[in-house]
Amino acid sequence: MSGPHERWRHAARRPLAHARAHPVLTVLAIALLAVLVLCLLWDWNWFKGPLERQVASATGRTLRIDGNLDVDLGWTPTVSAEGVAFSNADWSEEPRMARAERVELDIDPWHILAGTVRIPAIRLQAPVVHLETGPDGTGNWTFDGDDAPGRFTFEFRRVEVGHGRLRYLDGNADTDIVARIDTLPAPGAEAAPPVQVSGEGRWKGNAFTLEGRADSPLALRDREQPYHIDAKARAGATSAHATGTLLDPFRLTGFQLRMRLQGQDLADLYPLIGIALPETPPYTLDGRFSRDGNTWRYEDFEGTVGDSDLAGDARVETDRERPFFEADLQSQRLDFDDLAGFVGAKPQAGGDETANAEQARQAAQQAASSRLLPDEPYRLDKLRAMDANVRLRAARINAPRLPLDDMDAHLQLEDGVLRLDPLDFGVAGGTLRSTVEMDAREDTIRTRADINAAGLDLSSLLPTVELAQNAVGRVGGRVTLATTGNSIADMLGNGNGEVGVAMGRGSISNLLMEMAGIDLAEIIKFKLTEDRMIPVRCAFGDFAVEDGVMTTRSFAFDTTDTLLVGEGQIDLGEERLDMTIRPRPKDRSLLSLRAPLQLDGSFKSPSIRPDLGALGLRGAVALTLATITPPAALLATIETGPGEDSGCGGQYAE
Incomplete structure (x- = not known):
């Protein structure tokens, strides 16, 4: 029989036999115990060196x-x-x-x-x-290290940022922006939390601010998935509010945003994004902003520029030698002075007119100046900075001092050469069709203009002349001009070409004509009774233009009652008038002074008065019908019509 000692010996052998029977479990147990001891005692800083080297x-x-x-x-x-x-x-x-x-x-x-x-x-x-x-x-985000693909791919689920700071610096573009980034509460336990961003600094030399929110930075890892943003930014006087999605935000190769754009002047966009637009009053536009490769689009936008409504589509292509800007614009009601920037002038200010503070100051200076023509030079760098193809159509034009109805303009700009073809206006019930070409490839702009007018209503052309309100007649004409200069004032002051204007049959106030002829008896009669309309047989003015000076070749206004014949000069460079108009009443009156009318003064302050000192000069009466024959170039615009008294000129009383 075995004793207690023997039983102990057998019991001690059983675990050892079990261990020998399961060696794998023994090794695992020892390994786990070793790993546990190692983890508890190991200094993980040992891995810093290998990690840094990798x-x-x-x-x-x-x-x-x-x-x-x-x-x-x-x-x-x-x-x-x-x-x-x-x-x-x-x-x-x-x-x-x-x-x-x-x-x-x-x-x-x-x-x-x-x-x-x-x-x-x-x-x-x-x-x-x-x-x-x-x-x-x-x-600096471009690295020079080993680009060989690794053995592992990485998946990120959440990122949380506390009191983050991001600085973007581009010395070449005078840009330095600092943004603060903080993680917002996640919409769900598994969702990547969005971030809130705010910042300030300088964008291309302009004071810059930014605020908004965006998806988690982890969403940037997938270039095929949209990245949502809602951000407001301001650079100088220009502000933008963009909401929508970006694809591949680091390269901005594609995005769909709703963007509201506001500013004091569209010209401010030139230093910000390189798009050269004319000076405008304050504006607000709202549309869809997108990018597809090298094409940036602002589509279905609408808003206001100054006191004008504006809508349309625009795009910019950046993969050319120069950016290419294309736009199709429409306005239902265009305030004409909002286009002043196209000719180097300033929009009107005061009253109900919309203008920024600088434009209001400049408009006040312009109003105080003795000069009328815009003299601010075009910026040659803007005319050379990009190519463009822009169409602007206005259904109605608000211009209280001008009888404008509508407009259709097509602007093309290529390699510093700007062409407006057409530049058409509805004027006084007729049309004003123009073609203008400006070559800005050299330091001084070379310009050619061809302007044709047809069917302009006489009474609409003189809206502020009370006695002309019932006048009847259609006016036409042509202007051709070749010139040099970098402002409108310089261009007109250096121009060479010709100007012609003519009117055929019509009617006008007899009182107006008697006043021009200074027939005191007739004036008293019509003042005491009632004015009447008299037929106009024709009217024309033909000028040669040389070095900015318009000189009459022929000038006449012929009615059945009075004949007006003029001569003189109009100096476009000096903005001075020097015209003499000789009225020849066709009836005899003892109280007819028959004094020449002198039209002089500046464009801004013209003066018309009788030249009483010339009353006794017989040379003023020595007129022949040949001097009032319409030039051949204007005959096509004159509707003389049939009849004994329909010819242009006729007889006058001596």
């Missing part, structure tokens, strides 16, 4: 971890590092591209064997990122 190999930059590197084990381990810094490109004055007080990464180890490193969460405390464009246009 990053340097992959990027060509230095990674430093000045604080502790630690790992909290668990089902999803957390790796944390303190005092992390990543070096910048060697050409930058800023030594670090990125740094953070603390970085934490949760790592899911169960997908590593499949070649995927899944990061459920990244937490960044006080990160600072410095993005910069170098002298050659290369960004």
